[in-house]
Amino acid sequence: MKLLVCIKQVPDMESKFKVNASGNWYDMADLAWRMNEYDEYAVEQAVQLRQQVADSDLTVLCIGRDQVKETMKKALAMGCDRGVHILDEASEQKDSYAIATLIANFARDKGFDLIFTGLQSQDRGSAQVGVMVAELLGLPSLTTLVDFSCADGVVNAKRELEGGTKAKVSCSLPALVTCQLGLNTPRYPTLPNIMKAKRKELLTIPAAELSPPEARLKTLSMAPPEKKGGGLILEGEPAELADKLIQILKEKTTVLA
Amino acid sequence: MxxxxxxxxxxxxxxxxxxxxxxxxxxxxxxxxxxxxxxxxxxxxxxxxxxxxxxxxxxxxxxxxxxxxxxxxxxxxxxxxxxxxxxxxxxxxxxxxxxxxxxxxxxxxxxxxxxxxxxxxxxxxxxxxxxxxxxxxxxxxxxxxxxxxxxxxxxxxxxxxEATPNGDIQFNGYEAAEETDVDLSKAEVIVSAGRGIGKPENLEIIEALAKALGGEYGASRPVVDAEWAEHSRQVGTTGQTVSPKLYVACGISGAIQHLAGMKKSEFILAINTDKDAPIGEVADVLAVADLKQLVPILTEKLSA
The missing domain is CATH 3.40.50.620 (HUPs)
Structure with a gap:
C-alpha cells in the first residue's frame, strides 16, 4: 500500500507576531518553528496504517524553504519511510490553490492509495489544501476526521460536526482524508528512531519543476486585529491582583452575593 | 454584485x-x-x-x-x-x-x-x-x-x-454527542482551563476555584484532546455553548472556536500571561498573571 502524508511547518502559535516589511505577511525571522498541529495527527494515523499493512510505504511531503527539513525529520522519526521536500523560497506568497496544485502535480502518477493531510494549517487556517488536492486528482475526500479505520480497500471514518455530533462516513480507495485534532495520540519520536531518521531518503524537488500556477487569491495586507475597546487589563503581584479581582466580581457580578 | x-x-x-x-x-x-x-x-x-x-x-x-x-x-x-x-x-x-x-x-x-x-x-x-x-x-x-x-x-x-443521486462517499448516519451528568449550560459560574495549565495535575486548582465560586469547571479543546478533561467539559463550537453569569478563562488564548462557545457570558474574567492574547477581545477583565500562582490565591481568599 502506497501512502502519502502532507505536512507543513508553521510558527509556534504562542509567538509574538510582527508584520513583515512589505506589510503582506508575518515577519518570519525570530520565530520558533514546528509541525502544524493538525499534521501531527495525520502523520500518526498514516504511521499506524503503515505499521498495520504489510509491504506498505509511507512518504512525507513538505513545501517550503530549506528549514522545513527539520520538521520533516520529526515525521521521519515518527515512522515515515521517505521524505519529499518541495523547495520553495516563498511558499507563503502562494495561495491554497497553488500549494494544492504542487502537491497534486507531484502525486498524480505515483499511485498513492491513500493521502493524509491535516484539516488546516494553524497559520492560515483555511482548510482548503487537502480537499483541493483530492479534487485536482479526482479522488474522494473525507474531511474533519476524529475516527479512522481502513480495511479491505475501504476507509470507515467519523467526521466531527458542531456541538459534539459525529457523522459516520466511508469511501473506497484511493482517497484522501483530512485529520482533525484529537483523532489519535501522536507519538513522540524515540532517540533510536531520531537517529534512524537521519539515514532515511529525503529528496528535494524545486517547486518550479511542478508547474506552479498563479495564485488566485492575493494577500493585500496583514495586521493585528483592531482592539475593540476590550476590557480592563490588570497587572501586578498575585495577592494584590486577587484582592482587586474579588472587588470587581463583587461590584460587577452577582455570583459572590 | x-x-x-x-x-x-x-x-x-x-x-x-x-x-x-x-x-x-x-x-x-x-x-x-x-x-x-x-x-x-x-x-x-x-x-x-x-x-x-x-x-x-x-x-x-x-x-x-x-x-x-x-x-x-x-x-x-x-x-x-x-x-x-x-x-x-x-x-x-x-x-x-x-x-x-x-x-x-x-x-x-x-x-x-x-x-x-x-x-x-x-x-x-x-x-x-x-x-x-x-x-x-x-x-x-x-x-x-x-x-x-x-x-x-x-x-x-x-x-x-431535482437531485441525481451519485457520488463516491457514503453517509452512514449520525452519532450523537455522549450523554453525561455534567451540564455546563446550566452552571452560573464556569472556570475553564486552557493549554496554559501546562500539565493535567493543574486541573485541580481550576476545579478548586470553580468550587469556591459555586460553579463547574470547563476546558478548552487542547485540554480535552490531551485527555486531561472529558469531552462533556469542553466549551466551544464542537463542545458546549455556554452563557453563565461569570466565566473565568484560565490560560486560554482565545481561539475563535472557543470564543464562539462562551462570548455571550455575562461577565468574563481572563487570566493569562500574554496581555495580547485574543481572549482579551471578549474579556471584561484580563488579569496578566501566571494562573498557577494567581488561581490558588484567589481560591484561598474566596474561601476565607
Whole structure:
C-alpha cells in the first residue's frame, strides 16, 4: 500500500507576531518553528496504517524553504519511510490553490492509495489544501476526521460536526482524508528512531519543476486585529491582583452575593 | 454584485447560519439568491429566490451531489460570490466548488472593510486583507461574524431542484454527542482551563476555584484532546455553548472556536500571561498573571 502524508511547518502559535516589511505577511525571522498541529495527527494515523499493512510505504511531503527539513525529520522519526521536500523560497506568497496544485502535480502518477493531510494549517487556517488536492486528482475526500479505520480497500471514518455530533462516513480507495485534532495520540519520536531518521531518503524537488500556477487569491495586507475597546487589563503581584479581582466580581457580578 | 448563499441543514433542522448569510449579502449591498438542500418544512425567513432540493433525495451528507446542485444553480444565477458558512459542512464543500469553478476561495471571512474581505491568521492574532483574482469566488463566513441584529423575516419564492443521486462517499448516519451528568449550560459560574495549565495535575486548582465560586469547571479543546478533561467539559463550537453569569478563562488564548462557545457570558474574567492574547477581545477583565500562582490565591481568599 502506497501512502502519502502532507505536512507543513508553521510558527509556534504562542509567538509574538510582527508584520513583515512589505506589510503582506508575518515577519518570519525570530520565530520558533514546528509541525502544524493538525499534521501531527495525520502523520500518526498514516504511521499506524503503515505499521498495520504489510509491504506498505509511507512518504512525507513538505513545501517550503530549506528549514522545513527539520520538521520533516520529526515525521521521519515518527515512522515515515521517505521524505519529499518541495523547495520553495516563498511558499507563503502562494495561495491554497497553488500549494494544492504542487502537491497534486507531484502525486498524480505515483499511485498513492491513500493521502493524509491535516484539516488546516494553524497559520492560515483555511482548510482548503487537502480537499483541493483530492479534487485536482479526482479522488474522494473525507474531511474533519476524529475516527479512522481502513480495511479491505475501504476507509470507515467519523467526521466531527458542531456541538459534539459525529457523522459516520466511508469511501473506497484511493482517497484522501483530512485529520482533525484529537483523532489519535501522536507519538513522540524515540532517540533510536531520531537517529534512524537521519539515514532515511529525503529528496528535494524545486517547486518550479511542478508547474506552479498563479495564485488566485492575493494577500493585500496583514495586521493585528483592531482592539475593540476590550476590557480592563490588570497587572501586578498575585495577592494584590486577587484582592482587586474579588472587588470587581463583587461590584460587577452577582455570583459572590 | 450578485451572490449565491448556500444554507446549511442537518438532521431535520435548518441551521441558524442561514440568517448570517443573508445579512452578509446585505452588508455587501448585493443582490442574492439562496440554495437549500433541506425540506419544505424548514424554510429560512428570507425574501428572495430560494432553490430547494430535497435532502432525502440529495443525501444528508453527499458532497458530490451537493456540489453538482450548487454548480447547476450557479450556471443559472451567474453570481460573483458563492457564500457558505465556515462550518464542517461549508469548509468541506467550498474547496470542491472552488476547483470545479476555477475560483479563488476565501475562508472564514470575519469582516468586510471598504468592500474587501478580512480573514483571520495565526489563531486570530493577525488579520489578512485579501483579494480574489478570479471572476467568481467561493467564500465561507466565520460563525457569528455576520449575525443580524434583528431576527430576519420574509418568505422565499421557492424553485424546486431535482437531485441525481451519485457520488463516491457514503453517509452512514449520525452519532450523537455522549450523554453525561455534567451540564455546563446550566452552571452560573464556569472556570475553564486552557493549554496554559501546562500539565493535567493543574486541573485541580481550576476545579478548586470553580468550587469556591459555586460553579463547574470547563476546558478548552487542547485540554480535552490531551485527555486531561472529558469531552462533556469542553466549551466551544464542537463542545458546549455556554452563557453563565461569570466565566473565568484560565490560560486560554482565545481561539475563535472557543470564543464562539462562551462570548455571550455575562461577565468574563481572563487570566493569562500574554496581555495580547485574543481572549482579551471578549474579556471584561484580563488579569496578566501566571494562573498557577494567581488561581490558588484567589481560591484561598474566596474561601476565607
Amino acid at each position: 450578485k451572490v449565491l448563499l448556500i444554507a446549511e441543514y442537518r438532521d431535520g433542522k435548518l441551521l441558524a447560519s442561514s440568517s448570517e448569510l443573508s445579512n452578509f449579502a446585505q452588508t455587501l449591498n448585493a443582490e442574492s439568491a439562496m440554495l437549500l438542500i433541506g425540506t419544505e418544512a424548514a424554510l429560512p425567513a428570507y425574501d428572495g429566490t430560494l432553490y430547494l432540493a430535497d435532502i432525502a433525495q440529495a443525501g444528508e451528507f453527499n458532497p458530490s451531489v451537493h456540489k453538482q446542485l450548487i454548480l447547476d444553480v450557479i450556471a443559472k444565477e451567474q453570481p460573483q460570490l458563492v457564500v457558505l458558512p465556515h462550518s464542517s459542512y461549508g469548509w468541506d464543500l467550498a474547496p470542491r466548488l472552488a476547483i470545479a469553478l476555477n475560483a479563488a476561495q476565501v475562508s472564514e471571512v470575519v469582516e468586510v472593510k471598504e468592500g474587501e474581505l478580512i480573514i483571520p491568521a495565526c489563531n486570530s492574532k493577525l488579520r489578512r486583507r485579501v483579494k480574489p483574482e478570479t471572476e467568481i469566488s467561493v467564500v465561507t463566513l466565520q460563525a457569528g461574524a455576520f449575525t443580524p441584529s434583528e431576527e430576519p423575516s420574509g418568505s422565499p419564492t421557492v424553485i424546486k431542484l
